[in-house]
Amino acid sequence: MGTAAITKPPALPSDVDLAIVGAGVAGLAAAKTARARGLSVALLEAQSRIGGRAFTDTLDPGNGRAPLPWDRGCHWLHQARENPFTEIADALGFGYRTESRASHIWLGDRWADDADLADRRAAGERAEAAVAAAAEAGRDVAMADVIPDLGRWSGVHRQFLRAVTGEDPAANSTLDDQRYTETGDNWPVEAGFGALVAAWAADVEAITETPVQRIDRRGRDLRLETPRGTLRARAAVLTPSTDVLLSGGLRLDPPMPTELADALAGVPLGAANKVAFAFDRDVFGLEHAMAVHQPDAPRGCNFQIRPFRRDMAIAHSGGPLARQLEQAGPAEMIAFARAQLSEMFGADVHRYLRASATTAWGRDPWIGGGYSVCRPGRAGDRARLLRPVEARIWLAGEACSLTAFGTVGGAHDSGVAAARHAAARLTAARD
Structure with a gap:
């Protein structure tokens, strides 16, 4: 419920x-x-x-523990310092996390180190600068048309854009993208x-x-x-x-x-869906973090790992992949996300998996997508x-x-x- x-x-x-x-x-x-x-x-x-x-649901982690809340839809206080719901959350006693999340990228044989992560950030900055330059010049074209080759990070960045916009950058306007006010304050709400x-x-x-x-x-x-x-x-x-x-x-x-x-x-509407997993113990050994499987990108998920130290993992998919998985159905969505978790953290993590759930916003006749x-x-x-x-x-x-x-x-x-x-x-x- x-x-x-x-x-x-x-x-x-x-x-x-x-x-x-x-x-x-x-x-x-x-x-x-x-x-x-x-x-x-x-x-x-x-x-x-x-x-x-805006819909908070729960999953049962087993072992007699309380159900774990998770958001089927929106979950971040975007533009949090200006977002009216930040003040509303304060007034109603709802907590939120203001600290940044650690980022982890699985490279296929190891986790990215600090140098890799710095290289990834620099690649993202080059892509953002190219989109901004096109918009400043008044070019209302596809983001994919102006983003340069990012080398090994091209797939990861494309996957990131699919998740945050709900669509592939080939179908996203540069000018519209740059009108969004990005403040860098994106805070998740603890109770949902x-x-x-x-x-x-x-x-x-x-x-x-x-x-x-x-x-x-x-x-x-x-x-x-x-x-x-x-x-x-x-x-x-x-x-x-x-x-x-x-x-x-x-x-x-x-x-x-x-x-x-x-x-x-x-x-x-673009497409955006989630797969939520609840475990009966900490199987990741991480604090609140984001994890990405680089070899599969852009055909992969962005994972929230242990949000608010809850024993959960939430897979986010966007754009073409989200549509394909939704059409395939819940079982395929769960199997796909499980496989990516196994490759990053080992198949043993699923020994302690106790519950899972999926969203399908595109199939909701009163919503229609992300x-x-x-x-x-x-x-x-x-x-x-x-x-x-x-x-x-x-x-x-x-x-x-x-x-x-x-x-x-x-x-x-x-x-x-x-x-x-x-x-x-x-x-x-x-x-």
Whole structure:
């Protein structure tokens, strides 16, 4: 059982000022903001839980020990010194780790030494400098087109980019990448980011198990049709992922403007998944660390080893590999990650393996993938997502953030901004 809140759906109101579709972080932030401004709000969520891609689950390590929390989705406080959830975590008593993680790279016959690791860092800096130079010159091209040959680190760096962006650098915009504000402060939440979101949202009433199937915008008010009835609203904030909005599961009538549909297509979801392992003892002899198998890269996983000294390993895959493994199914995902762990740490570690679990965000019909990625040549599309439809329908979510896309902080701030725009518009219409 995850820690995201699961509640019996409350009754569907007949008429509200603002309807918010999706109770992920953007929708929750929009609901809090709108209600603080005196609007009547209906927050509609298709699933039986809130949180969206913020979802903390647990694994049983055996030996009578407490279940180990792990995040199926988001897990870092990215841009932590500026992230609104850092202050929220402090207020709610949620701890996080600010220290940097040790990096370990298996070279096939030995672990990388300090000289190897310094060489890897220098290679990464060359790649980042090349992408930055292209962006500064206004070149909106594929990252892969400008990254130089990094020698033995080319695969490792490509694998790293696939994990952090959810896509291969051949399908990632240089200009969009450089608009992201990288502060170097990426702090994991000890009890789980999903648990933090659930605690923060405890005061928000969400109408769960209520997917919005159609929004009729032909009249003065919007009519949102659901399996539980129809709701009237004077304005709406839509927070489903770009892929969900394009899938047709939520239809606008008349259809969404062509320019909006085109912008959504330019910022689709990448792929990102995890395999979590729980052991009944420390089999790694390491503190909180990251480990990579260099000979397999870029077709490999990035492993979190013993996060918060828990006897766990969490394999992260992104881009093409994440899609392939998800299609193959949980058994193949687990076997693949186990094989990489065995090559790095020895097959004996699995003697003490007690539980495992996988994610499949691409198969979730209400999510559709990992996090948004901008196609080369489409760096202007995020800004286009911010334009309202008829000044009464706004989009929000991590894809709508210009400088913090792919993060919970970006989703939060976009939800706040959309609700503020809606409140200002509704207030002006009343005056």
